[in-house]
Amino acid sequence: MNDYHFKLGKFQGHFVWHKHPDTDETFLVLEGEMMIVFRDGKVILKAGEMFVVPKGVEHKPFAERECKIMLVEPAGTINTGDAGGDMTVEDDVWI
Amino acid sequence: MNDYHFKLGKFQGHFVWHKHPDTDETFLVLEGEMMIVFRDGKVILKAGEMFVVPKGVEHKPFAERECKIMLVEPAGTINTGDAGGDMTVEDDVWI
Numbered sequence: 001m002n003d004y005h006f007k008l009g010k011f012q013g014h015f016v017w018h019k020h021p022d023t024d025e026t027f028l029v030l031e032g033e034m035m036i037v038f039r040d041g042k043v044i045l046k047a048g049e050m051f052v053v054p055k056g057v058e059h060k061p062f063a064e065r066e067c068k069i070m071l072v073e074p075a076g077t078i079n080t081g082d083a084g085g086d087m088t089v090e091d092d093v094w095i
Numbered sequence: 096m097n098d099y100h101f102k103l104g105k106f107q108g109h110f111v112w113h114k115h116p117d118t119d120e121t122f123l124v125l126e127g128e129m130m131i132v133f134r135d136g137k138v139i140l141k142a143g144e145m146f147v148v149p150k151g152v153e154h155k156p157f158a159e160r161e162c163k164i165m166l167v168e169p170a171g172t173i174n175t176g177d178a179g180g181d182m183t184v185e186d187d188v189w190i
Contacts, residue, residue: 001119001147001167004099024096030143048125052096072096072167 007071009079015061018081025053025073032067036060102166104174110156113176120148120168127162131155 008030027036028050036043036051037060043051053059080088103125122131123145131138131146132155138146148154166172175183 001121002150002169004167006121006145026096026101050101055097072099074097 003075004072005075005077007073008068009071010066010068011061012063012066016080016083016085016087017058017060018083019056019058020053020073020077020081021056023074023077024055025071025077027051027053027061028070028072030068030070032063032065034061034063034067034069037062098170099167100170100172102168103163104166105161105163106156107158107161111175111178111180111182112153112155113178114151114153115148115168115172115176116151118169118172119150120166120172122146122148122156123165123167125163125165127158127160129156129158129162129164132157 011034027034027045029045029047031047033044033046036045036053039058045051076091078088078091106129122129122140124140124142126142128139128141131140131148134153140146171186173183173186
């Protein structure tokens with residue numbers, strides 16, 4: 001919508017530590033359960049729960065079992081933020 | 096997130112015809128079922144389904160039974176868009 005994208009994804013295991021210097025990032029869990037680890041705490045999100053990670057805050061998503069999520073963020077936001085690396089995926093892949 | 100709000104709401108019956116001249120508007124149905132009527136068609140949304148109404152497109156939400164939804168739209172977006180009237184509610188009420 002407008003210049004924002006809704007991105008569907010699934011992941012399992014440890015994601016990389018990263019931050020998005022220019023934008024907040026919203027996680028909505030569709031199936032399963034995930035954790036977002038911060039340098040000073042963590043949140044656990046179950047299906048139907050949502051969390052907004054503030055701009056610039058380092059975080060590391062983790063899911064013990066496969067978890068399906070929807071992200072809401074500005075078009076062009078890269079999944080690994082400032083971290084890069086093997087887990088970076090191409091932005092703007094439509095399904 | 097950023098300058099966008101996630102708004103939780105419930106409604107039943109016919110909403111007013113309106114449009115949002117300056118923004119798209121995203122509907123996500125949380126519980127129940129709703130219809131968005133357009134001048135040239137309609138969509139039916141069930142729980143877990145999402146639809147983006149493009150900027151400037153006239154639409155009229157309708158729910159036969161109470162329906163719980165989440166809206167995603169820029170902060171300050173008024174529920175009745177350009178229509179006004181009795182169904183207009185105050186923006187920016189946090190829960």
